[in-house]
Amino acid sequence: MKLYSYFRSSAAYRVRIALNFKNIAYDMVPIHLQKDGGRHKSAEYRTVNPQMRVPALELPGGEVLVQSLAIINYLEETFPEPALLPPDARSRGWYHHWILEGFAAIEALIKPGPFAFGPAVTLADVCLVPQVANAKRFKVPLDVFPKIVAAEEACQQLPAFEKARAENQPDAE
Secondary structure: OEEEEOOOOHHHHHHHHHHHHOOOOOEEEEOOOOHHHOHHHOHHHHHHOOOOOOOEEEOOOOOEEEOHHHHHHHHHHHOOOOOOOOOOOOOOOHHHHHHHHHHHHHHHHOOOOOEOOEOOOOHHHHHHHHHHHHHHHOOOOOOOOHHHHHHHHHHHOOHHHHHHOHHHOOOOO
16 A cells, blocks of 8 residues: 655544554655645646545555545455444444533633624634534534524524525535
């Protein structure tokens, strides 16, 4: 296997950890993102990864995987030991844990509304609304976060937010 990587890329770092943890041999192909205007933009690297991002993992058969979590998922399925994921789906519900942790801190910061920081939409609302949508999608209970729910509901009354909703996108299925 060949790992196309940049030493400072956190995404490539994740893949290096997974490969090393699973004791999988690989050859490193450094793709410097700053030298020569960014070597990831070279014609040669574009043939490996048309997205021009790192990491990319070339498999022995020549197939190339891109996106760190997709690569790690492949490694987990192909080389199951040692496992990186807990054995049962319930234990893998880390998203719930971190949303609840993060929302608890955000709930304490929200000012009297209707939006997150008062009477006008701010960047906080722009960031918060997609997170609430994800929390709802993953069925995270939100009843303990009344300020977050109220801010999200106020935002959803605005055309900019309504138009941006996932289900209102042309590629929504």
